[in-house]
Amino acid sequence: MIRIESVTKRYPDGTMAVDRLSLEIPDRSITVLVGPSGCGKTTTLRMINRMVEPTEGTILLDGADIQRQPVTTLRRSMGYVIQNAGLFQHRTVVDNIATVPRMLGWGRQRARERAAELMERVGLDTALAKRYPYQLSGGQQQRVGVARALAADPPVLLMDEPFSAVDPVVRKGLQDELLRIQEELGKTIVFVTHDIDEAVKLGTMVAVLREGGRLAQYAPPAELLSDPADAFVEDFLGADRGIRGLSFLSTTALELTTDPVIPPDATAERIGAADAAHLLVTDGEGRPLGWSEPRRLTAGDIRPDRLLPYGRPFVPGVDSLRVALDCAVLSPTGWAVAVDDAGRVRGVVSQQTIGDAIRTAHQDGRTAHQDGRAGDEKVLG
Amino acid sequence: MSGFFDIPSDLQHSWAGLIGLHLREALIPVAAGLLLALPVAQLCGRFRRLYPPVLGLTTVLYAIPSLAFFVVLIDYTGQTELTVMIPLALYSLVVLIPAIVDGVRSVPDETLAAATAMGLGPVRRYTQVQLPIAAPAIIAGLRVATASSISLVSVGALIGNQGALGNLLAAAQKYDRPELAVNAVLTMAVLAILCDVLLVLLRVLLTPWMPRGARSGTKSGARPGRFEEAEVKAL
Numbered sequence: 275m276i277r278i279e280s281v282t283k284r285y286p287d288g289t290m291a292v293d294r295l296s297l298e299i300p301d302r303s304i305t306v307l308v309g310p311s312g313c314g315k316t317t318t319l320r321m322i323n324r325m326v327e328p329t330e331g332t333i334l335l336d337g338a339d340i341q342r343q344p345v346t347t348l349r350r351s352m353g354y355v356i357q358n359a360g361l362f363q364h365r366t367v368v369d370n371i372a373t374v375p376r377m378l379g380w381g382r383q384r385a386r387e388r389a390a391e392l393m394e395r396v397g398l399d400t401a402l403a404k405r406y407p408y409q410l411s412g413g414q415q416q417r418v419g420v421a422r423a424l425a426a427d428p429p430v431l432l433m434d435e436p437f438s439a440v441d442p443v444v445r446k447g448l449q450d451e452l453l454r455i456q457e458e459l460g461k462t463i464v465f466v467t468h469d470i471d472e473a474v475k476l477g478t479m480v481a482v483l484r485e486g487g488r489l490a491q492y493a494p495p496a497e498l499l500s501d502p503a504d505a506f507v508e509d510f511l512g513a514d515r516g517i518r519g520l521s522f523l524s525t526t527a528l529e530l531t532t533d534p535v536i537p538p539d540a541t542a543e544r545i546g547a548a549d550a551a552h553l554l555v556t557d558g559e560g561r562p563l564g565w566s567e568p569r570r571l572t573a574g575d576i577r578p579d580r581l582l583p584y585g586r587p588f589v590p591g592v593d594s595l596r597v598a599l600d601c602a603v604l605s606p607t608g609w610a611v612a613v614d615d616a617g618r619v620r621g622v623v624s625q626q627t628i629g630d631a632i633r634t635a636h637q638d639g640r641t642a643h644q645d646g647r648a649g650d651e652k653v654l655g
Numbered sequence: 656m657s658g659f660f661d662i663p664s665d666l667q668h669s670w671a672g673l674i675g676l677h678l679r680e681a682l683i684p685v686a687a688g689l690l691l692a693l694p695v696a697q698l699c700g701r702f703r704r705l706y707p708p709v710l711g712l713t714t715v716l717y718a719i720p721s722l723a724f725f726v727v728l729i730d731y732t733g734q735t736e737l738t739v740m741i742p743l744a745l746y747s748l749v750v751l752i753p754a755i756v757d758g759v760r761s762v763p764d765e766t767l768a769a770a771t772a773m774g775l776g777p778v779r780r781y782t783q784v785q786l787p788i789a790a791p792a793i794i795a796g797l798r799v800a801t802a803s804s805i806s807l808v809s810v811g812a813l814i815g816n817q818g819a820l821g822n823l824l825a826a827a828q829k830y831d832r833p834e835l836a837v838n839a840v841l842t843m844a845v846l847a848i849l850c851d852v853l854l855v856l857l858r859v860l861l862t863p864w865m866p867r868g869a870r871s872g873t874k875s876g877a878r879p880g881r882f883e884e885a886e887v888k889a890l
Contacts, residue, residue, distance in 0.1 A: 323772055325768070325771055345774075346774040346776060347774070348774075349771075349772055349773060349774035350773065350774040354772030354773065356768055356769050356772070357765060358763070358765045359765070359769075360765030360766045360768060360769030361769070362766060362770070362788075363766070363788060364784075364787045364788055364790075364862070364864045365864070366864075373773055374774070377775070377779075406863065406864040407864070408864065408865070408866045419769075422773075432772070
């Protein structure tokens with residue numbers, strides 16, 4: 275665990291970069307430092323590997339003061355990923371990745387094998403191994419940056435706005451890749467960003483910093499969204515934090531109904547028996563085709579081109595309530611379609627039911643939250 | 656019969672011998688200049704306030720006519736090659752120091768930060784990251800310094816027999832053999848071009864990592880102004 279204990283960084287000109295910051299960064303999780311520019315998030319990150327020395331306070335790594343070991347040893351035990359990747363432009367991809375292993379005295383062959391292994395891990399074609407950085411796209415360069423940071427298998431990974439210089443589509447790909455890699459490797463990651471959406475998406479814990487390097491709130495992202503500490507955090511989170519908070523709620527318990535779902539060869543009785551304003555017609559395999567009012571359907575002659583579109587479906591248990599609500603909002607009938615992995619309809623759910631689920635989740639959340647607080651107090655007491 | 660390549664005996668060298676002498680007198684100063692410029696440039700990069708005065712000093716040195724240098728040096732080093740080479744080495748600093756400083760500064764901040772964060776100490780950072788990335792700029796500086804040095808060696812003729820191919824110019828006047836002057840000018844031009852080609856080749860070999868197309872002329876590379884100055888100085 276990394277413990278930051280009332281750390282202050284004051285520059286000679288009097289600028290306060292970080293002001294009495296205390297944070298406990300849990301192992302094997304992603305902790306995000308987020309805030310506007312000038313909030314000291316990069317300075318904080320750089321104090322962890324001593325690229326910046328604090329004016330006051332201490333930083334402990336697994337209980338030991340980081341000042342107690344040689345600075346190069348400390349740095350080699352922490353991977354570092356930077357904006358624009360900061361690759362060595364004069365070295366090939368494989369040599370870039372092998373930098374730290376080579377410094378640690380690994381043989382050339384072993385270091386290269388390790389580099390190839392990491393290229394696969396971060397989703398890079400090993401055919402790129404002999405390329406130079408200028409021959410790669412921004413996203414590929416950033417993947418090389420991540421691979422290079424992981425090369426010597428350090429327990430800690432420091433990431434300084436690593437994905438902010440690539441376009442949104444590539445960024446989303448890199449974020450998903452990071453979450454996947456983290457699932458496999460379980461590193462202690464400290465991640466700096468100015469993008470609150472990125473923080474909420476990646477963070478197990480999120481520290482919101484304000485100008486002058488003061489901590490505004492340190493909480494899991496769901497709590498941040500549901501319960502911002504003050505007006506600054508609320509403002510920083512942006513307008514639709516309620517909707518965004520739904521990303522953390524599961525659709526597993528959502529009550530689905532199959533009553534309005536009919537096969538393409540439905541009989542007139544079946545169509546007449548359904549008690550709904552709209553019916554969802556599926557194809558022979560059970561995949562959704564579209565909605566229709568019952569009175570517009572003729573048994574035995576259902577024409578797919580006459581049906582209303584169904585928007586997009588969601589997968590219960592995989593997608594969040596936010597996705598389910600979005601599907602319901604997109605659907606012209608106000609009903610969201612739930613499908614299984616193969617795309618077959620499992621049922622449909624109304625906006626009303628989703629709304630109920632959200633209220634229930636909020637009530638449960640409040641209870642859990644209070645329990646959590648009580649638990650904390652017990653630990654403290 | 657006195658042909659194009661018949662060198663008067665008082666020059667004490669054959670044509671090939673003059674070429675060898677010329678190259679030695681031109682290239683050793685550039686090499687010495689590079690050795691001197693590297694640490695000076697490193698200091699200038701580290702202590703930024705040092706750079707403007709150092710740059711000013713090299714410019715002042717460059718402005719001293721070689722004849723004045725000779726007058727001072729001749730008391731210590733006599734009518735030797737060294738007397739010619741010392742000023743040439745000092746002149747080369749005026750292009751080499753800025754070339755190295757600009758080259759090292761062209762290393763992106765992210766690259767340097769990444770190197771530091773990976774635990775590269777200052778020495779490794781300099782030799783493994785900064786210098787290799789600065790190589791194109793340094794070689795661009797060497798190209799200018801070398802071409803200028805090759806033309807400047809001729810002034811050695813002023814202190815007797817130390818001008819190498821430049822002495823042919825004096826001999827051409829003395830013996831009324833204009834073909835010797837033509838020989839001197841052409842040979843020096845060819846030497847300058849050959850050295851330049853070799854340096855370009857060296858850069859291509861050293862920098863497989865540079866995007867094609869960006870190879871010709873880095874930003875601190877060609878300094879035509881300086882080059883013309885050197886030509887003028889040679890006259």
